[in-house]
Amino acid sequence: MTPEARGPRVVVVGQGYVGLALAMRAVEVGFDVVGFDRDEDRVKRLAAGDSYVEDVSAATLQQALASGRYEPTHDAARCEGFDVAVIDVPTPLSDGNPNLTHVEEAARILSGHLRPGATVILESTTYPGTTEELVAPILEEGSGLTAGVDFHLGYSPERIDPGNPTWNLVTIPKVVAGIDEASSDAVRGFFDQIVDQTVPVASTKIAELTKLLENTFRHVNIALVNEIAMFAGDLGIDVWEAIDAASTKPFGFMRFTPGPGVGGHCLPIDPSYLSWTVRHSLGRPFRFVELANDVNANMPDYVVRRLVHALNRMGKPVQGSRVLLLGLAYKRNTADARTAPGMIIAENLAELGADVRVADPHMRAEHVPFVLVEPTARDLTEADAVIVVTDHDAFDYELVREHASFVLDTRNRLAGPNIEPL
Numbered sequence: 001m002t003p004e005a006r007g008p009r010v011v012v013v014g015q016g017y018v019g020l021a022l023a024m025r026a027v028e029v030g031f032d033v034v035g036f037d038r039d040e041d042r043v044k045r046l047a048a049g050d051s052y053v054e055d056v057s058a059a060t061l062q063q064a065l066a067s068g069r070y071e072p073t074h075d076a077a078r079c080e081g082f083d084v085a086v087i088d089v090p091t092p093l094s095d096g097n098p099n100l101t102h103v104e105e106a107a108r109i110l111s112g113h114l115r116p117g118a119t120v121i122l123e124s125t126t127y128p129g130t131t132e133e134l135v136a137p138i139l140e141e142g143s144g145l146t147a148g149v150d151f152h153l154g155y156s157p158e159r160i161d162p163g164n165p166t167w168n169l170v171t172i173p174k175v176v177a178g179i180d181e182a183s184s185d186a187v188r189g190f191f192d193q194i195v196d197q198t199v200p201v202a203s204t205k206i207a208e209l210t211k212l213l214e215n216t217f218r219h220v221n222i223a224l225v226n227e228i229a230m231f232a233g234d235l236g237i238d239v240w241e242a243i244d245a246a247s248t249k250p251f252g253f254m255r256f257t258p259g260p261g262v263g264g265h266c267l268p269i270d271p272s273y274l275s276w277t278v279r280h281s282l283g284r285p286f287r288f289v290e291l292a293n294d295v296n297a298n299m300p301d302y303v304v305r306r307l308v309h310a311l312n313r314m315g316k317p318v319q320g321s322r323v324l325l326l327g328l329a330y331k332r333n334t335a336d337a338r339t340a341p342g343m344i345i346a347e348n349l350a351e352l353g354a355d356v357r358v359a360d361p362h363m364r365a366e367h368v369p370f371v372l373v374e375p376t377a378r379d380l381t382e383a384d385a386v387i388v389v390t391d392h393d394a395f396d397y398e399l400v401r402e403h404a405s406f407v408l409d410t411r412n413r414l415a416g417p418n419i420e421p422l
């Protein structure tokens with residue numbers, strides 16, 4: 001393709017779960033896309049057509065490369081001359097506080113390449129005020145331009161749900177906002193070409209709060225069912241059947257299920273961005289988040305305690321017992337083990353002297369710091385206990401039920417005399 005024939009130039013900063021998926025979609029709809037990531041190894045893999053993001057297939061990546069409209073790079077100079085730049089870098093916590101150094105760095109890099117008329121969109125999850133109070137000044141300082149006057153600036157939270165076969169980047173409605181009307185139009189205009197439906201809101205702060213509201217809602221409700229599961233177990237009541245029954249109510253109830261804890265880049269982190277804002281700006285706690293953090297963070301310990309008691313009933317010490325974890329990723333049908341509760345459970349059991357084995361068909365051996373097994377009938381038979389941590393569809397649950405002598409099932413996938421639900 002000749003340079004004259006090229007479409008609008010889009011730069012996506014950060015080529016991880018969110019940024020790579022967006023870059024692929026932008027190529028698909030006809031943009032000329034630079035995927036900038038400061039991680040050289042990642043860029044090399046991308047350039048070789050090797051995708052490390054499960055929801056982006058190697059075929060999609062290779063097609064994008066072959067189109068000549070996708071350029072992965074770690075050279076910041078390639079961000080030059082963009083029409084639209086989207087920031088998709090991590091927003092972690094450091095000592096429980098928001099760490100926005102990646103966003104700051106991304107904004108600094110873009111500021112050096114910002115031209116009048118261009119649009120910058122932040123997609124990373126963050127606290128209300130980040131776009132206007134943190135990103136705008138960095139862009140203005142580095143470019144000598146004024147946000148809202150010379151260039152457009154907005155925020156649009158990403159809602160993708162890795163591994164979800166129904167809802168994807170295109171079909172999930174996209175909340176969009178700008179710091180002024182022209183910016184709102186520019187952000188909406190861009191995403192109208194990417195997704196099926198955009199949902200404009202009146203300010204970037206509202207859009208930022210929307211994402212945190214969604215994830216806090218989920219975090220708190222998971223904590224609620226986790227706490228109920230723990231006391232229902234002590235009371236000898238089957239919480240799963242109660243949840244199924246409650247789910248028949250056609251209004252006013254939303255189904256959440258207990259589990260071994262929360263993991264990944266969102267639930268253990270995002271709600272704390274909101275509680276930080278409340279404490280920082282208003283000097284008071286956001287009690288729901290603090291309670292939910294406490295309950296969910298304790299779930300891996302609770303699972304370990306339950307297993308220790310079960311082994312005790314069998315007359316077996318934890319030390320030397322073989323424990324097989326089914327699933328290590330924090331989420332079903334994905335390979336993402338970032339802050340996964342399974343990792344904490346495995347580490348705690350190993351510390352107690354258990355012989356820990358892990359089966360996770362989605363994960364590569366180099367990312368699993370334990371003995372990785374298939375699991376075969378023999379792996380299951382030889383385990384003193386099996387824990388269903390992540391209920392990947394790829395597991396043969398019938399094989400598990402048939403060959404494992406004892407299963408602690410944190411996901412309610414199995415039933416039988418040898419199965420103990422959470």
Ligand SMILES: NC(=O)c1ccc[n+]([C@@H]2O[C@H](COP(=O)([O-])OP(=O)(O)OC[C@H]3O[C@@H](n4cnc5c(N)ncnc54)[C@H](O)[C@@H]3O)[C@@H](O)[C@H]2O)c1
Pocket residue numbers: 013014015016017018019036037038039042088089090091102103105106123124125126158159160161162265266
């Ligand atoms: N993963 C999800 O399912 C999901 C869903 C919705 C929202 N989010 C949010 O989206 C944001 C990105 O998350 P992710 O999961 O894609 O992260 P990720 O860790 O998968 O990818 C981020 C990428 O950004 C790169 N990076 C970091 N700083 C950079 C910089 N200054 N310049 C260029 N590249 C840089 C990293 O090398 C990495 O490749 C976060 O705020 C996250 O909370 C994630």
